[in-house]
Amino acid sequence: NAGVMQNPRHLVRRRGQEARLRCSPMKGHSHVYWYRQLPEEGLKFMVYLQKENIIDESGMPKERFSAEFPKEGPSILRIQQVVRGDSAAYFCASSPGRSNQPQHFGDGTRLSIL
């Protein structure tokens, strides 16, 4: 039973380019969460999605960031026109959505902006 799969593990982009981070949830999980860990800082919630729906995006920066979880395929976190401050580790987690079930985390994508 595969866990949460994130790819790529490492991503390097130049300022102004686009970054696309992918997350495939665990089998049977319909809820996906994205978190960001800035260097020397704690994890912060970004967005919570279910299939084809954004449930809570209160942690997403207002510009350049978007997320989707289509009916088919992985969840995508997209960052347009990246800047140096976007360098961070981005973690995806999934859960079946029931309140007594924990979230399972992927290994993260380390994004570096040159």
Add this chain to the structure above:
Amino acid sequence: KNEVEQSPQNLTAQEGEFITINCSYSVGISALHWLQQHPGGGIVSLFMLSSGKKKHGRLIATINIQEKHSSLHITASHPRDSAVYICAVGGGADGLTFGKGTHLIIQP
């Protein structure tokens, strides 16, 4: 908005010592999580608890709902336990709010 405070921020101990990491939160919750992160690595969920105590191997997690406080204990600590331990609050269907983490180093 829940505030999650962890202590200590850094902890260095000798192999075999009993380790305690504390977590306090400001608003009532449905569940509290303890997570482990190795340097440059992924995040592993150790415990999710909403009351009482849970044990897994040498790890024990307790929570006091009235006092809004949880502790993570490691018995007979080992160098491989060296990692960042993170407390987080939130229910299974909600985004989590995290503490800043406790950097634990166990020296042989």
